[in-house]
Amino acid sequence: MTSGLSPEQVNAFHRDGFVFPVDVLTSEEVASILARLKQVEGADPDAFGGVKRNNAHLAYDFFDQIVHHPRIADAVADLIGPDILALSTVVFAKDGRSPSFVSWHQDGRYTALSEDVAVTAWVALTPSTVENGCMRMAPGTHLGAYLDHNDTFATDNILTRGQSIESIDETTAVDVLLQPGQMSLHNWKVAHASGPNRTEERRIGFAVQAYIPPTIRQLEGRGFVQVVRGVDRHGHMEHIPRVGSSGSSAALKTRDRINAQWLDQLYDGAANRRSI
Ligand SMILES: O=C(O)CCC(=O)C(=O)O
Structure with missing residues (x-):
């Protein structure tokens, strides 16, 4: 498995706003992560449900290892440089025959950053296909201003506010087909x-939403980060230590503390709040 992105992949990312597929995890790594996930959900079926789908890397070492994986960092470094911070994470799981969907949105719409250089990495732990609800991208939409989002709070919408952009030309959308790893x-x-x-x-x-260079400031609220590679010479965000004892009550408490503050920021100005 090679590491880092080719010049063509870097060009595609800057032109379209996305690039895939990039090989990062071995089949052994994927199998081990899925086994650990199953173990945790065996003890608590709701371990990654509702708000707990957010920032699971602060509570469980197998997700922490994805955030800090050297092959992911190599690829991200080709896009944002050698100093890399990770902001937050989301477990996006859709059960078989699940109506859950994600409406058209821009990740950065509700977390204003001082620079538009944040990169989200979406790592497939199972195949991601048209049939099972893979992501779809609207090429080039990263180049203009943020688009208008309506808060729908739709029942099966996974997004916090059910925020939705209505003006996307779906005929140009690209299906992000991925194999595990x-x-x-x-x-x-x-x-x-x-x-x-x-x-x-x-x-x-x-x-991982998102990898950012340390030069970035969060314009409203506080950002919580971990250093993935290099150094943070700017100190704009609060640093959160990597998980110690995986799944311990201390680790879960750290995750819950960060999620509570992060949700307050995400719902800032919203007319409603979901009961999760
Ligand atoms: O996993 C999905 O279906 C959507 C993921 C997504 O919207 C994201 O990673 O920003």
Whole structure:
């Protein structure tokens, strides 16, 4: 498996706002992560449900290892440089026959950053196909201003506010097809969505939203980060230590503390709040 991105992949990312597939995890790594995930969900079926789908890397070492994986860092370094911070993460799991979907949105719409250079990595732990609700990207939408989002709070919409962009030309959308262990990288300003899972099998992806250079400031609220590579010479964000004892009550408490503050920021100005 080679590391880093080719010049063509770097060009595609800057032109379209995304690039895939990038090979990052071996089949052994994927199998081990899925086994650990199953173990945790065996003890608590809701371990990654509701708000707990956010920032699981602060509580469980197998997700922490994805965030800090050297092959992911090599690829991200080709896009944002050698100093890399990770902001937050989301476990995007859609059960077989699940109506859950993600409406068209831009990741950065509700977390204003001082520079548009944040990169989301979406790592496939199972195949990601049209049938099971892979992501769809709207090429080039990272190049303009942020698009208008309506808060729908739709029941099956996975997004916090059910925020939705209505003006996407779906005829140009690109399906992000991935095999387990591959990832896509997208500029967190590019518009994307995903449909329901029409298969019997669960579809699982783990997203780091986002990798950023330390020069970035969060314009509202506080950002919580971990250094993935290099150094943070700027100190604009609060540093959170990597998980110690995986799944311990201390680790879960750290995750819950960060999620509570992060949700307050995400819902800032919203008319409603989901009861999760
Ligand atoms: O996993 C999905 O279906 C959607 C993921 C997504 O919207 C994201 O990673 O920003």
